Amino acid sequence: MFRRFGAYIVLVPFAVVLGFPFLWMLITTFKQDLDLYNADTTPYIYNPLQWRFWESMTTKHIEYIFTETKYVDWILNTLAVSAVVVGITLLVSLPAGYALARLSGSWGQTAGIGIFLVYLVPPTLLFLPLSPLVARLGIGNSLLALIVIYPSFTIPFATWLLMGFFKTIPQELEDAALVDGCSRLTALVRIVFPISLPGILTVVIFGVSLCVNEFIYAFTFITSSDNRTISTGVPNELIRGDVFFWQSLMFATLLPSLVLAFLYNTFLDKFIKGFTGGAFR
Amino acid sequence: MSWWRNLAESRRALAVVLIAPAVLFILLVVGVPLVWAIYLSLTDAIGGSLTGNFVGLDNFTHAWGDANFRKALQNTLVFTFGSQAIVLVGAALLSHQLVKEFRGKWILRMLVVLPWAAPVALGTLGWLWIFDSLFSVINWTAGHPIDWVLGFVGIDLVDPINPPQWLGRANLALIAVIMVHAWRVLPFAVVIFIAGLASIPTEVDDAAKIDGADGLKKMWWVTLPLQLPIALVALLFGIVFTAADFTVVFLLTGGGPFNATQMLTTWSFQIGINSGSLGEGAAISLYLFPLLAAVSIAMLWFARRAQVS
Numbered sequence: 001m002f003r004r005f006g007a008y009i010v011l012v013p014f015a016v017v018l019g020f021p022f023l024w025m026l027i028t029t030f031k032q033d034l035d036l037y038n039a040d041t042t043p044y045i046y047n048p049l050q051w052r053f054w055e056s057m058t059t060k061h062i063e064y065i066f067t068e069t070k071y072v073d074w075i076l077n078t079l080a081v082s083a084v085v086v087g088i089t090l091l092v093s094l095p096a097g098y099a100l101a102r103l104s105g106s107w108g109q110t111a112g113i114g115i116f117l118v119y120l121v122p123p124t125l126l127f128l129p130l131s132p133l134v135a136r137l138g139i140g141n142s143l144l145a146l147i148v149i150y151p152s153f154t155i156p157f158a159t160w161l162l163m164g165f166f167k168t169i170p171q172e173l174e175d176a177a178l179v180d181g182c183s184r185l186t187a188l189v190r191i192v193f194p195i196s197l198p199g200i201l202t203v204v205i206f207g208v209s210l211c212v213n214e215f216i217y218a219f220t221f222i223t224s225s226d227n228r229t230i231s232t233g234v235p236n237e238l239i240r241g242d243v244f245f246w247q248s249l250m251f252a253t254l255l256p257s258l259v260l261a262f263l264y265n266t267f268l269d270k271f272i273k274g275f276t277g278g279a280f281r
Numbered sequence: 282m283s284w285w286r287n288l289a290e291s292r293r294a295l296a297v298v299l300i301a302p303a304v305l306f307i308l309l310v311v312g313v314p315l316v317w318a319i320y321l322s323l324t325d326a327i328g329g330s331l332t333g334n335f336v337g338l339d340n341f342t343h344a345w346g347d348a349n350f351r352k353a354l355q356n357t358l359v360f361t362f363g364s365q366a367i368v369l370v371g372a373a374l375l376s377h378q379l380v381k382e383f384r385g386k387w388i389l390r391m392l393v394v395l396p397w398a399a400p401v402a403l404g405t406l407g408w409l410w411i412f413d414s415l416f417s418v419i420n421w422t423a424g425h426p427i428d429w430v431l432g433f434v435g436i437d438l439v440d441p442i443n444p445p446q447w448l449g450r451a452n453l454a455l456i457a458v459i460m461v462h463a464w465r466v467l468p469f470a471v472v473i474f475i476a477g478l479a480s481i482p483t484e485v486d487d488a489a490k491i492d493g494a495d496g497l498k499k500m501w502w503v504t505l506p507l508q509l510p511i512a513l514v515a516l517l518f519g520i521v522f523t524a525a526d527f528t529v530v531f532l533l534t535g536g537g538p539f540n541a542t543q544m545l546t547t548w549s550f551q552i553g554i555n556s557g558s559l560g561e562g563a564a565i566s567l568y569l570f571p572l573l574a575a576v577s578i579a580m581l582w583f584a585r586r587a588q589v590s
Contacts, residue, residue: 007378011389014375018464019392021407022399024418028410036416043421092306095299111300117577118307121315122525124546125570128553128563129317132331152310159303184295215402215528220554231402235532249406257399264398265391272476 022257025250030057036246061247065238070225071252074233081146081229082211086204088147089154093203096155097162098188102171112163119156123216126152131220145221146229150211157210158203164274165199166192202270205263212256230256322564328557340564344552349540350565353548357569360459360530360544361523367463368470368519369512375467376474377504397468405532408461412447412533420444451541454534458542462529466522470515477511478504510583517576524572545569 027044028036035056041047046056065071100112130149139145169192177187193200211229218232225237234252238245264271317331322340326333344350379390396404411418424439431438439445447457481504489495489503527546530536536543536551543551545568553562 007381007383007386010374010378011393014371015389015392018396018467021404021411021464022395024411025407039416039421042425043416043418092302096303099296099299108296113581115303115307117580118311120521120573120577120580121311122521122546122569122573124525124527124549125318125566125573126311126314128549128559128566129314129321129331131554132329132559133314133317135329136331149310151306155303155306209398213400213402215531216550231400235402235406244410246410250410253399253403253406257395257403260400261391261395261398264394265387268390268394268472272472272479 022254025254029061029247029251029254030059031247032056032058061245062251064245065248065252069237069248070228070233071230073226074228074230075256077143077227077233078212078229078231081143081150082208084147085150085154085211086207088151089158089207090200090203092151092155093158093162094193094200097159098166098192100159100163101166102174112160115156116160117156119153119160123153123214127216127220130217134221140221141223141227143222143227146211146214146218149217149221150214153214154207154210158207161203161206161271161274162196162199165196165202168273169195198270199274202267202274205267206271209260209264212260318563318567321560322567324560326559326563328554328559330559333560336560340561341568344561344565344568349543350548352540353536353543353545353565354568356455356542357524357544357546359455360462361520363459364463364466364523365516365519367459368467369516371463371467372470372474372515373508373512375471376478379471379475380478393471394468396464397466397472401465401528402532404465405461405529408457408464409448409533412457414446414449417444417447419447448534449538451538454538454542458530458533461533462523462526465529466519469522470519473511473515473518474508477508477514480511481507514580514583517580521573521576524569 031046035041035047038047048056096115100108100115102108134140134145134149139148173191173195174184174187177191178184182190213231214229215231218229219236222228222232225233228236230252234249238249238252321333323335323337324333325336325339375393379386379393399407410416420439424441424444428436428438445453447453485503485507489499494503525546526544527550530542530544530547531550534542536547540548545565549562549565551562552558552565556562
């Protein structure tokens with residue numbers, strides 16, 4: 001009995017609790033103000049306003065986001081920063097991850113973990129000196145500040161994952177290429193990188209997600225509404241003093257969350273492979 | 282033309298060339314600010330400046346003398362270990378089920394992964410609405426359907442006239458931030474646990490079966506001991522991510538009510554940015570450092586052991 005249905009008995013309650021905030025966001029998004037701010041009715045359903053039941057749901061708060069706020073700009077800012085940061089990250093981490101996995105032998109492991117430990121140095125420790133530094137360099141309130149700083153956490157993370165992936169590619173494959181007259185660099189570009197494409201894609205997805213998630217740097221470095229990322233734009237601009245635009249806030253949250261969750265879920269198995277491939281077996 | 286070709290063929294030299302950019306970048310954007318933070322903590326630097334007069338350990342002793350700081354230190358520990366306790370139990374339960382194959386796994390796994398995938402600042406906004414002082418859906422659900430059922434046995438969870446103010450009462454607010462952070466970190470711990478389970482060779486399973494270990498027996502004598510190292514890795518990660526978290530507490534309570542949920546991170550922001558005492562703010566955030574160092578050393582030790590075996 002438990003053997004057969006155990007998965008559901010354990011998973012369904014957890015899935016309900018973990019997923020509930022998103023269900024609540026979805027319900028909230030389409031609510032009329034009068035319905036939302038009424039403590040006497042059941043909050044889980046759309047209560048008709050008088051007899052006009054067809055007006056009990058509304059999309060006007062979604063329209064508000066796209067017409068009255070800079071939501072689209074924030075998304076574009078976030079994507080631009082993520083793209084450049086992930087580009088820099090790959091450029092630096094691909095060779096490093098490969099070298100740590102292959103060429104450097106026994107101290108490679110130690111060096112790899114050393115780089116990874118840097119990932120554990122939290123932004124909350126670094127933002128205080130970085131904040132005046134960024135202002136002094138004249139890149140305060142600019143996306144450039146984020147582009148320079150974000151690789152500080154994406155590079156350690158990506159190097160670690162890529163090291164894991166490269167370790168799963170058999171050395172014999174490269175040796176064969178070397179025997180066939182390839183140089184080591186050609187072997188790298190022609191043989192190793194194409195095989196590790198899924199791994200690279202995984203690094204891209206989780207790298208982008210790290211950039212989307214980042215809050216404290218974006219919050220302290222960027223002050224104008226135009227240059228905000230999605231993580232700081234939504235809480236800063238859709239909450240005005242004591243006024244919360246709840247329906248709009250919930251949709252603004254739901255959209256990126258679902259997209260990222262879909263990507264995460266799709267690449268989860270690859271992520272697990274890279275994560276354990278490095279060490280900690 | 283050929284010097285770089287020679288370089289490329291020499292393994293040791295090539296390794297150095299390939300790793301150097303990563304190391305240089307990290308030194309520049311992590312090493313320099315870290316050293317600078319330590320320097321600032323020893324000076325009387327104020328907001329917007331990069332230098333100050335050397336004041337020794339004054340910032341550290343001054344911060345310690347503040348009751349709010351000690352409350353923040355205590356909160357950070359309660360917050361970290363409270364949420365990690367929930368996370369470890371949840372991750373152990375979930376990961377064992379998620380390694381199986383069954384119908385509907387994709388969608389259930391997607392729901393489990395959601396809190397981790399959602400940008401942390403935005404997910405926290407969802408909870409801000411769930412904990413709303415007037416329209417909290419938790420209070421409504423506990424006050425109406427659940428209390429209606431419990432009413433038959435004479436229990437009343439929520440007083441509709443005076444419902445719990447989740448973010449307005451000191452203890453409830455601390456419970457709220459712990460819950461939200463556990464909610465957020467749990468999926469990540471589940472993923473690390475799955476990785477750990479996946480790395481247990483199937484031979485072990487077969488051997489256990491031959492020896493007659495099954496069900497709980499196998500769980501206790503075979504799976505748990507093998508899973509302990511990866512569970513500790515997940516715990517170490519969780520400790521760092523939680524102790525250093527700023528976003529959840531900042532957006533959910535802002536450290537309130539009346540500094541009841543200040544953490545080291547939010548308190549250092551309060552002092553270093555809002556009050557402009559950059560030096561003391563840096564000192565406060567550096568109180569996190571011993572914890573991070575301990576975790577890092579533990580990680581290194583584990584990796585070393587994993588390498589030997």
